[in-house]
Amino acid sequence: MANQGNGRQPKYQRIADALRDAIQAGEYGPGDRLPGENDLMATYEVARMTARQALGTLQNEGLAESRKGSGVFVRDFKPIRRRGIQRLSRDQWGAGRSIWSAEAEGRDLVVDQVQVSETEAPDRIASVLGLQPGAPACVRSRRFVLDEKPVLLATSYLPLELVAGSAITQEDTGPGGTYARLAELGYKPVHFREEIRCRMPSQEEASRLKLSMGTPVILLCRTAFADEGHPVELNEMTLDSSSYVLEYDFDA
Numbered sequence: 001m002a003n004q005g006n007g008r009q010p011k012y013q014r015i016a017d018a019l020r021d022a023i024q025a026g027e028y029g030p031g032d033r034l035p036g037e038n039d040l041m042a043t044y045e046v047a048r049m050t051a052r053q054a055l056g057t058l059q060n061e062g063l064a065e066s067r068k069g070s071g072v073f074v075r076d077f078k079p080i081r082r083r084g085i086q087r088l089s090r091d092q093w094g095a096g097r098s099i100w101s102a103e104a105e106g107r108d109l110v111v112d113q114v115q116v117s118e119t120e121a122p123d124r125i126a127s128v129l130g131l132q133p134g135a136p137a138c139v140r141s142r143r144f145v146l147d148e149k150p151v152l153l154a155t156s157y158l159p160l161e162l163v164a165g166s167a168i169t170q171e172d173t174g175p176g177g178t179y180a181r182l183a184e185l186g187y188k189p190v191h192f193r194e195e196i197r198c199r200m201p202s203q204e205e206a207s208r209l210k211l212s213m214g215t216p217v218i219l220l221c222r223t224a225f226a227d228e229g230h231p232v233e234l235n236e237m238t239l240d241s242s243s244y245v246l247e248y249d250f251d252a
Contacts, residue, residue, distance in 0.1 A: 011046050012053035019054065023063060023074055030076035034064060060214040062242025077149055078107075081245045088192050098177055104146065113143040113208070114171045118160055125157045128223055129231050136160040138169055140178070143208060146243075150209045153238040162187055162232060178233065179224065187232045189224040196220050198241065209240050216241045 009017075019035075022028055035043065040051035055072045058064040065075050080103050086092075087099045100109060121129065121137035131137070137157045144152040156178065158168060167173050168181045179189050197219040201211055209217070218239040226232045 010053075011044070012050045012057065015040060015044055015046070015051070015054035016057035019058060020061075020063060023058075028074045030074050032074045033070070034058070034072045034074065036071050056214060059212045062215070065212050075242075077147065077243065079245050080146065080151060080243055081247055084194060084246060084248045085250055088189075090188075095176070097175075099179070100144070108147050110145040111142050112145060113141070115139075115141045116169060116171055117141075118169075121157060121159075125234055128234050129157065129159055131159055138163050140168070149240075149243065151240050151243040153205065153208060154235060155237075156233055156235045158182075158233045182224075182226070182232055187226040187230070189232065190227060191225040191229070192222055193225070194220060194222045196246070201238070205238055209238070211240060212242070218244060218246070 019028075028034060034055065037048055037051040037055070040046065040054060041048055044051070055064065055066075059066060059072065062079075063075055064072050066072050082103060087103065092099055117139050118136055119139055120134050121131050123133060125131075125137060126133055126135060129137070138160050140154075140156040140158075142154055143150055144154070158178070162185065163169060163181075166181055166185060168178055173181055182189060198216050199219065201209065201215070201217045205211070205217060206215075211217070218241050220237040220239060222233075222235045222237070223231055224233040224235070
C-alpha cells in the first residue's frame with residue numbers, strides 16, 4: 001500500500017511516524033491510550049488494516065502495548081540498561097550483591113518460576129562444558145519480573161560433579177548468587193563469553209514473557225570460565241527485546 005508522497009512511504013508507516021512523534025513530544029504520556037483503529041481510519045482516511053498496521057508498528061518497537069478489550073496504550077515501562085561488562089565484575093557478586101542489583105535500581109524485582117533439577121546434559125551443553133555425553137548437570141531455570149513485567153527467562157547448566165551438595169542446587173543460592181558459591185567451591189569465574197542472537201519467540205516464550213504480538217526476543221548465551229579456561233556454567237537467557245538496552249562499555 002505504497003503512497004506517492006513522503007518518500008513513497010507506506011501509509012501505515014506515515015501514521016506510525018506521526019504517532020511516534022506525538023509520543024516523543026509528550027502529547028501522549030506513559031499509560032495514555034492512543035487513537036484506536038476507528039479514529040485513525042477517520043483521521044487519515046485509510047482502511048482498517050492500514051490503521052492496524054500503524055498501531056502494530058509501535059507495538060513492535062516497544063513504544064506501545066495492546067490491552068485486550070481496552071485499546072493500545074503508550075508503554076509505561078522504563079527499559080532496562082543491561083551493562084554487560086560491569087554487571088559481571090567480581091566486585092559485584094564477590095561482595096554478596098546480585099548481578100541484577102545495579103540494573104534493578106531500586107525497582108521491584110521478583111524472581112519466580114524457579115526450578116532446580118538434575119538431568120543429563122544435552123549434547124550442545126555437554127560440549128560447551130567439556131562433559132562426557134550423558135554426564136549429569138545441575139539445571140537452574142527461573143523468570144525475572146521487573147515492575148510486574150516479565151523481562152527475562154534464564155536457564156543455567158553446571159556440571160553436577162562441581163556443585164553437588166552446595167547451595168547452587170537449592171532454589172535460593174544465597175548472597176552473590178551462583179558465582180559467589182562457585183568461588184567458595186574453588187571454581188571462581190575469571191572470564192566470561194557472551195553470544196547474542198535474535199529471533200521471534202516460541203509460543204511458550206511469548207506466554208511466559210507476556211509479549212505483544214510481533215515482539216522478537218534476544219537470545220543471550222553466557223559461558224563462565226574458571227582458571228585455566230575451565231567452563232563452569234552455561235546460562236541460556238531469553239530477553240524481551242522491547243524491555244532492554246544492551247550496553248557494552250570498555251577501553252580501546
